[in-house]
Amino acid sequence: MVAATKNRNTPTRAGHRRGHPAAAGVLCLAGTIAVMNASGYAEPASTTTDLITLGVFSAELDNAAGGDGDQVAEIERGFFQFANDDSDPVARTQIGTPCYLVDNQTVAATDGSGTRSPAGIVDDVDDQGVWVLLDPTA
Template structure:
């Protein structure tokens, strides 16, 4: 392709909702932390290496009996409130701006569990009820 020599109507993606194929055997509940595996398929948040957080599930997707991509999920990147892990893994205000790691589809921690957890997003705030997590795959990968 050559450089432009005239104006171009460049398409843009409207809105915040995204959609993607769900991994074989995955059941993702509405509101769950959604992650993408190395093959590009969506899975529920879990303590597994090699995943990256992409957003919050907008509906339930049950691909429990299907192969990779047999069902699709609509998800939304953004800042969402999830459960804070306990003990030494609990997020504190000192962790704001740092990566958070998925423990399961609704819980995040301050470390990668010795390489067993993947980054879910970036801590945006901490309160008595949990952690505000900014979830965006590009931002998380860059951190």
């Protein structure tokens, strides 16, 4: 293809919400951490490796009786507050560095000796929890 020589209407994706095919047999709860599994389907976050954090589920989705891709989960990217793991807490000194998935609403300071996937980048830590940037493209 050659370089454009006139204005063009370039397709764009506005906003920070995307649809993502859901994994088989999952219940996705609104406001909890959404990840992509090794097969490319969205599911709730858990303590395991090889997950890619997508954002948070915007709405509840019940695909418990469905197969891979039978339903599409709406997922939002951005800054969100999650619980700080009691046994491996994220500290303020970790702002700007990765934190790691413990479950669908909890993050930790370390990868748990190689047992946890990255959640996102720590934005802030306060008495209520950890603010994390969840964006797979960041």
